[in-house]
Amino acid sequence: SQQGEEDPQALSIQEGENATMNCSYKTSINNLQWYRQNSGRGLVHLILIRSNEREKHSGRLRVTLDTSKKSSSLLITASRAADTASYFCATRSGGSNYKLTFGKGTLLTVNP
Amino acid sequence: DTAVSQTPKYLVTQMGNDKSIKCEQNLGHDTMYWYKQDSKKFLKIMFSYNNKELIINETVPNRFSPKSPDKAHLNLHINSLELGDSAVYFCASSQTGWGYYEQYFGPGTRLTVT
Numbered sequence: 392s393q394q395g396e397e398d399p400q401a402l403s404i405q406e407g408e409n410a411t412m413n414c415s416y417k418t419s420i421n422n423l424q425w426y427r428q429n430s431g432r433g434l435v436h437l438i439l440i441r442s443n444e445r446e447k448h449s450g451r452l453r454v455t456l457d458t459s460k461k462s463s464s465l466l467i468t469a470s471r472a473a474d475t476a477s478y479f480c481a482t483r484s485g486g487s488n489y490k491l492t493f494g495k496g497t498l499l500t501v502n503p
Numbered sequence: 504d505t506a507v508s509q510t511p512k513y514l515v516t517q518m519g520n521d522k523s524i525k526c527e528q529n530l531g532h533d534t535m536y537w538y539k540q541d542s543k544k545f546l547k548i549m550f551s552y553n554n555k556e557l558i559i560n561e562t563v564p565n566r567f568s569p570k571s572p573d574k575a576h577l578n579l580h581i582n583s584l585e586l587g588d589s590a591v592y593f594c595a596s597s598q599t600g601w602g603y604y605e606q607y608f609g610p611g612t613r614l615t616v617t
Contacts, residue, residue, distance in 0.1 A: 424605060433507070433593055433608035434546070477544060490559055491606060493546040 397480055397497040405502050410467045412497040414480030415460075421483055423456055424491065425465050428477045437465075437478075470501045506530050507609040509594050515615045516584055523580045524612045526594030534558075535577040536595040536606065537569060546593070552577055553599055584616045 398413045414423070422441045426434040440447045440456045440463065447454045453466040467474055477498050481491040507528045516522055528535065536559075537549040551559035552571040566582045577594060594609040 426608075428544075431611075433610045434595075434606075436605035436607070439605055479546065490548055490551070492548070496544050 397478070397494045399497060400495070401498045401500070403500040403502065404470055406470060406472055408470055408501075410470050410474070410499055410501070412465045412478050412499070414463045414465070414494055416463075416480075416482050416494075417461065418484055420458075423454075423463050424481045424483070425452075425454060425463075426479045426481060426493075428479065428496070430476070434479065467499075470499075472501050472503045475499060475501045507594055507596055507607050509592075509609040509612050511612060512610065513613050513615075515617065517617055518584055518586060520584050521580070521582045522584060522614070523578055524592055524594075524614075526577045526579070526609055528575055528594075528596040528607070528609075530596055530607060532596040532598055532607070533574045534597050534599045535571065535574070536597075537577065537579050538593040538595060538608075540591045540593060540611070542590070550577075550579075581614075584614075586616050589614055589616045 396415050404410055420442055422439055424439045425437040427437055428434045438447055438449050438452055438454050440454050442458055451468045456463045477496040479493050479496045481493045483491055510525050514522055534553045536551045538546050539549055540546045548561055549563050550569040554574050555571045568580045571577045591611045591613050593611045595606040597606045598604045
């Protein structure tokens with residue numbers, strides 16, 4: 392069954408603006424990961440946040456996790472046309488060391 | 504160097520045929536996965552192998568049979584292909600252990616069944 396749900400399904404912004412994508416999930420997790428997929432390509436891991444962490448940064452990416460609300464957000468600052476891609480959140484539930492459950496993704500379009 | 508590679512990249516075949524997709528990783532990981540991504544981009548786990556042992560087998564028709572000859576390779580064989588099998592299939596790999604780790608994906612194999 393699907394665990395993560397990204398919101399919005401699609402987002403269109405201008406270069407230089409910030410983009411925020413949200414992910415909600417249903418059951419308890421031990422970590423949450425964000426991936427990017429460029430058109431016609433495989434997924435690329437962006438960032439992993441553990442259930443005992445609240446915020447994590449990597450370059451222009453900032454991820455927050457609120458386990459009480461079962462939600463996470465991915466912020467991309469100063470967006471570039473090259474950030475145009477689909478972004479997926481994936482959760483790893485406790486007791487399932489190997490299985491990641493992916494959401495449906497947010498399609499981000501950054502217009503030059 | 505390609506970390507996770509898949510062949511072929513595109514596969515067009517007719518209903519009823521049998522086909523295989525191959526996957527290799529050179530990252531030294533001992534866990535590998537097959538995912539199916541449908542036309543709406545929904546990504547679903549199909550199988551996972553750890554050190555050549557099957558550890559995840561989701562509700563996949565038994566026409567799909569994974570095989571792992573060694574921990575660097577995980578192949579997917581599909582018998583009696585159906586129209587609904589058309590999708591992009593991704594192979595991935597990761598480290599193992601009770602820790603936290605990301606998955607590395609291959610470029611995908613776009614399967615079209617006509």
